[in-house]
Amino acid sequence: MRLLPLAFTLAAAAALGLGLTYVSVTHSRGMDAVRSGAWVGWPRSGTTQADPYARAAFARSGELPLELADGLLFLASEDSSGAPLDGRCEIRIAGHLPQARVWTLTLTDEEGHLIPNAAERNGFTSNELVYRPDGDIDVLLSPRARAGNWLPTGARGRVKVALRLYDAPFSFSSATGESAMLPRIVTERCP
Numbered sequence: 466m467r468l469l470p471l472a473f474t475l476a477a478a479a480a481l482g483l484g485l486t487y488v489s490v491t492h493s494r495g496m497d498a499v500r501s502g503a504w505v506g507w508p509r510s511g512t513t514q515a516d517p518y519a520r521a522a523f524a525r526s527g528e529l530p531l532e533l534a535d536g537l538l539f540l541a542s543e544d545s546s547g548a549p550l551d552g553r554c555e556i557r558i559a560g561h562l563p564q565a566r567v568w569t570l571t572l573t574d575e576e577g578h579l580i581p582n583a584a585e586r587n588g589f590t591s592n593e594l595v596y597r598p599d600g601d602i603d604v605l606l607s608p609r610a611r612a613g614n615w616l617p618t619g620a621r622g623r624v625k626v627a628l629r630l631y632d633a634p635f636s637f638s639s640a641t642g643e644s645a646m647l648p649r650i651v652t653e654r655c656p
Contacts, residue, residue: 501539501646501647502545502646502647502649502650503541503543503544503545503547503647503649503650504539504540504541504628504647505539505540505541506537506538506539506540507538508537535631535632536565536629536630536631536632536633537629537630537633538627538628538629539627539628539629539630539647540625540626540627540628541625541626541628541650542575542623542624542625542626543650544556544650544651544652545649545650545651546651546652548652549623550606550623550624550625550626550650550652551622551623551624551652551655552574552580552606552608552618552619552620552621552622552623552624553608553618553620553621553622553655553656554607554652554653554654554655554656555605555606555607555611555652555653555654555655556605556606556607556618556650556651556652556653557603557604557605557606557650557651557653558570558602558603558604558605558606558626558648558649558650559601559602559603559604559648559649559651560601560602560646560647560648560649561600561601561602561646561648562601562602562628562630562647562648563630563633563646563647564633564634565591565630565631565632565633566631566632566633567590567591567592567631567632568590568591568628568629568630568631569588569589569590569591569627569628569629569631570588570589570594570602570604570616570626570627570628571587571588571626571627571629572587572588572606572616572618572624572625572626573587573624573625573626573627574621574623574624574625575622575623575624575625577625577627580617580618580619580621580624581619582617582619583617584610584617586615586616586617587616588616588627589604589614589616594614595613595614601648602614602648604616606618606624606626608620626650628647628648
């Protein structure tokens with residue numbers, strides 16, 4: 466009679482443990498996340514110091530993470546006020562970028578795939594962008610064509626923005642310093 470409750474408890478514990486592990490590996494990029502406003506980065510994901518969840522997530526996805534010496538990846542799926550990025554809205558990414566030899570800014574759908582569009586434009590590199598007079602960036606995400614640094618969203622639902630900083634000579638161990646500040650993301654207009 467005591468074996469049935471014990472078997473049920475063990476089965477429930479195994480199911481809970483495997484379920485939480487699956488969610489951690491499929492919906493996370495690791496535990497060492499660093500936040501800077503709306504941006505989230507994982508500076509140790511490509512190093513030997515990566516946590517086991519990050520290693521498992523990258524092994525499962527087949528993605529090759531950037532090594533800290535090569536660069537840093539930051540993702541944003543929300544604007545600076547915490548609202549989800551909606552591809553039907555006009556969203557401005559503006560502000561100062563930390564020093565980096567080269568950077569890229571890419572717009573993707575919620576699953577991380579490039580968004581097909583007639584302009585065949587999915588992002589900018591540091592060499593393509595037209596900078597403001599003060600050296601800051603100003604990029605507009607919108608379903609309709611706009612003048613300036615415009616990325617088409619395809620009028621889809623939720624979108625993500627990936628910012629990659631290559632050969633960046635700084636550390637994000639403390640996200641409170643001025644060098645850790647990344648551009649603000651502001652939703653300006655929604656239908």
